[in-house]
Amino acid sequence: MGRTLDTGWRLAMLLAAGLAGSALQLQRADVLPVVPALLLATLAGGAAWWGRRWLLWLLPCVALAAFALTEARAGWRLAEVLPPALIDADLRLQGRIVSLPQPGLTGTRFEFEVDEATHAGQPVTVPRRVSLGWYRGFEPDALLAAPLQDLRAGQRWAFTARLRPPHGSANPHGFDLELWLFERGLRASGTVRATTADAPVLLAAADGQWVHRLRQHLREAIAARVPDARAAGVLAALVVGDQGAIERNDWDLFRNTGVAHLMAISGLHITMFAWLAAALLGKLWRRTGRGMLLLPAPVVARWGGLALAAVYALLAGWGVPAQRTLWMLATVAVLQSAGLRWPGPLVLLAAAGVVTWVDPWALFQPGFWLSFGAVGLLMLTSAPPPPNGPWRARVAAALRTGLRTQAVATVGLAPLTLLFFQQVSLVGFAANLLAIPLVTLVVTPLALAGAVLPPLWTLAAAAVQALVALLQPLGSWPVWTAAVAPPWAAAAGLLGGALLVLPLPWRLRVLGLPLLLPMVVPLPERPAEGRFELVALDVGQGTAVLLRTRRHLLVYDTGPLYSPEADAGQRILLPLLRARGERQVDLLVLSHRDSDHVGGANSLLGGLPVRGLFSSLELAHPLRALPLPHQPCQAGQRWAWDGVLFELLHPPDLPDAAGPAAKPNTLSCVLRVVDAHGASVLLTGDIEAAQEAALALAAPAALASTVLMVPHHGSKTSSSAVFLDAVQPRIAFVQAGYRSRFGHPAPAVLARYAQRGIGLRRSDICGAWTWHGSGDGRCQRQQARRYWHHPP
Numbered sequence: 001m002g003r004t005l006d007t008g009w010r011l012a013m014l015l016a017a018g019l020a021g022s023a024l025q026l027q028r029a030d031v032l033p034v035v036p037a038l039l040l041a042t043l044a045g046g047a048a049w050w051g052r053r054w055l056l057w058l059l060p061c062v063a064l065a066a067f068a069l070t071e072a073r074a075g076w077r078l079a080e081v082l083p084p085a086l087i088d089a090d091l092r093l094q095g096r097i098v099s100l101p102q103p104g105l106t107g108t109r110f111e112f113e114v115d116e117a118t119h120a121g122q123p124v125t126v127p128r129r130v131s132l133g134w135y136r137g138f139e140p141d142a143l144l145a146a147p148l149q150d151l152r153a154g155q156r157w158a159f160t161a162r163l164r165p166p167h168g169s170a171n172p173h174g175f176d177l178e179l180w181l182f183e184r185g186l187r188a189s190g191t192v193r194a195t196t197a198d199a200p201v202l203l204a205a206a207d208g209q210w211v212h213r214l215r216q217h218l219r220e221a222i223a224a225r226v227p228d229a230r231a232a233g234v235l236a237a238l239v240v241g242d243q244g245a246i247e248r249n250d251w252d253l254f255r256n257t258g259v260a261h262l263m264a265i266s267g268l269h270i271t272m273f274a275w276l277a278a279a280l281l282g283k284l285w286r287r288t289g290r291g292m293l294l295l296p297a298p299v300v301a302r303w304g305g306l307a308l309a310a311v312y313a314l315l316a317g318w319g320v321p322a323q324r325t326l327w328m329l330a331t332v333a334v335l336q337s338a339g340l341r342w343p344g345p346l347v348l349l350a351a352a353g354v355v356t357w358v359d360p361w362a363l364f365q366p367g368f369w370l371s372f373g374a375v376g377l378l379m380l381t382s383a384p385p386p387p388n389g390p391w392r393a394r395v396a397a398a399l400r401t402g403l404r405t406q407a408v409a410t411v412g413l414a415p416l417t418l419l420f421f422q423q424v425s426l427v428g429f430a431a432n433l434l435a436i437p438l439v440t441l442v443v444t445p446l447a448l449a450g451a452v453l454p455p456l457w458t459l460a461a462a463a464v465q466a467l468v469a470l471l472q473p474l475g476s477w478p479v480w481t482a483a484v485a486p487p488w489a490a491a492a493g494l495l496g497g498a499l500l501v502l503p504l505p506w507r508l509r510v511l512g513l514p515l516l517l518p519m520v521v522p523l524p525e526r527p528a529e530g531r532f533e534l535v536a537l538d539v540g541q542g543t544a545v546l547l548r549t550r551r552h553l554l555v556y557d558t559g560p561l562y563s564p565e566a567d568a569g570q571r572i573l574l575p576l577l578r579a580r581g582e583r584q585v586d587l588l589v590l591s592h593r594d595s596d597h598v599g600g601a602n603s604l605l606g607g608l609p610v611r612g613l614f615s616s617l618e619l620a621h622p623l624r625a626l627p628l629p630h631q632p633c634q635a636g637q638r639w640a641w642d643g644v645l646f647e648l649l650h651p652p653d654l655p656d657a658a659g660p661a662a663k664p665n666t667l668s669c670v671l672r673v674v675d676a677h678g679a680s681v682l683l684t685g686d687i688e689a690a691q692e693a694a695l696a697l698a699a700p701a702a703l704a705s706t707v708l709m710v711p712h713h714g715s716k717t718s719s720s721a722v723f724l725d726a727v728q729p730r731i732a733f734v735q736a737g738y739r740s741r742f743g744h745p746a747p748a749v750l751a752r753y754a755q756r757g758i759g760l761r762r763s764d765i766c767g768a769w770t771w772h773g774s775g776d777g778r779c780q781r782q783q784a785r786r787y788w789h790h791p792p
Helices: 002-025 034-050 055-079 177-183 210-225 229-240 248-256 267-285 289-294 297-315 320-337 344-358 360-364 366-381 391-421 428-449 456-475 487-501 512-520 568-579 601-607 689-698 721-727 747-755
Strands: 091-097 107-119 129-135 156-164 189-193 201-204 423-425 479-481 533-536 544-548 553-558 561-563 587-590 613-615 630-632 638-641 644-650 670-674 680-683 707-709 731-734 759-762 769-771
Touching (some): 002 055, 002 344, 002 360, 034 055, 177 360, 210 229, 210 297, 210 456, 229 428, 229 456, 267 297, 267 320, 267 428, 320 344, 344 360, 344 366, 366 391, 391 423, 391 428, 391 487, 423 428, 487 512, 553 568, 553 601, 561 568, 568 601, 587 601, 644 689, 689 721, 721 747, 747 759
Parallel strands (some): 129 189, 553 587, 587 613, 707 731
Antiparallel strands (some): 091 107, 091 156, 107 129, 156 189, 423 479, 533 544, 544 553, 638 644, 644 670, 670 680
């Protein structure tokens, strides 16, 4: 027994070393070429084999081998790159749709496997798999040539498209789109171009991809059978993994009640399906006399359940969470079939090692840690099975076990949830007690069985409607939010959550409460009295700036409206503000009515309390109708917060006198902020040369600032020489989209800044830029750079 235990611990340490090697590689900003990386992995593996008897030698060799293998795989993916000369060029692509198309209000997104690519009639090399959008015209330069319903999985097309390297917004605590694309092997993204001269051609209605074609057929069949769009969206998400079928408001309800994990095909769904399939197969197999002579029922149940779970994962789109769970189940099945009776934690560690071997980038996914964390906690806190006896006693024991399991999962995983999402549902325990059995034992089985017997979808939809009716009263409860905790507080919180649920003496378990406190109620870092912090966000083609003093927050503009379904307020501003621990916005300044400046305002106003609004919006603008204290921007308005002075310099007249016909740029609110040490910033909106000249003529001394927001995103209509000479900034920042279709910032404008020695921070290169009143500030894209990120 001791020898087995020693072997188990030895293996656990080796697995942990491999995980550590892969995790260390993920921190790199660059990678070695593939051949040297493979050579390093081979040498490390050989050294490990030579010194396998000495654990202290073996552990670093295993870690180095895992590091080098991950490095080589990363190099293979990075080698598939879009040549710079082909970026935004008109390329004729031929290939097929290899994913479930995702329709929206303005168009459809899909993954496309390229077989042939030409440019100006000459063959060129582009990445094999790309992410494409085929739009209806929300973007001025993108047209939809075919109706949305004509885009189907497996179709073979020839069309003209423009491609770009993967490039997403880079903001503190923001979603890493470039990692998401890299993990899925999508090495370029772009837009289909529909032109009369080079029209798209459907080459084949169905060319392979039978799984995705079946998924699309089932999605459409559910929509046709179930009239309730909300219920149909949930069923499509559970059957074919189409999370986009669930509306944004419904996702908000599910997140606020803590049941969102049930509405996307996750480890819970795959595991429950495998368990139910194994139980059913085992029961049926025991009734076959000859079958029992060939194979024992447990073997059939184990591998049959795994095979059916693999089919479900394929039907669900073979997403990363489903793959992760399937590899974990396969590891457990192999160990059981080999007769290895490993302790539960060792089995879990082996499964994590296999998952990381298959997909090392899963270590960056919250689902990886939540899945393994939940299973690990349940293993460590599991109670003995209920004793045999009367059925009432068994039912009571099962109910107690279910309540205990849910309590362990809720309390034990709360720190992880706060770590990844900065929020925890206060009603999650009660909501999951209702939702888990209903979704896993009723809705999901009925939804899957409906693929064979469609009337069952009606019953499944009724169960979804009942669940939503139960959740809606709970959805009105507040959600606990907390700022991102420092590493020491996060580690203490994770330990505290584990202590509270582990089967330890209560005098030890209560120690978890003070350990949790720094994570649950962190103290966010704030500027000193008389200082301010500026964060120029990376929102693409648009403006959004945070100005933070000791006790007040000002938001200047809210970024663009990306589509009717998404905006910068929802995607960038609100997540960042919550991660920073902001409870309210003391003043929102909307410089003018252009959608790239006010596009995220509705989401911001709906997500956080806003105490006041300054703007140049006309009276008829919809945002003016909101019940919010409002003042028109007017030159001469001044106030002080925490030793920091704020002054509006433009517009000179009340903008209410100007109607919608007035050019919005000319009415932009210009705000100057000065701290107690003389550091200053000038926020300019989209003023143009005429307004710049008027400001420079009226009060040139009042314009002088350390930092300047480049007016109008660097348009050639602004940043006149007389204005720059009056402001005399040391640093200027410009918020413009990557390869902006407007040509921002214009080359002539860049030259004027360079001639004056003004340091320039561009959001398309720098990402979000943070400045604390001294120094050069920091760029998010450089500070958090990893090798999968688009090079600045």
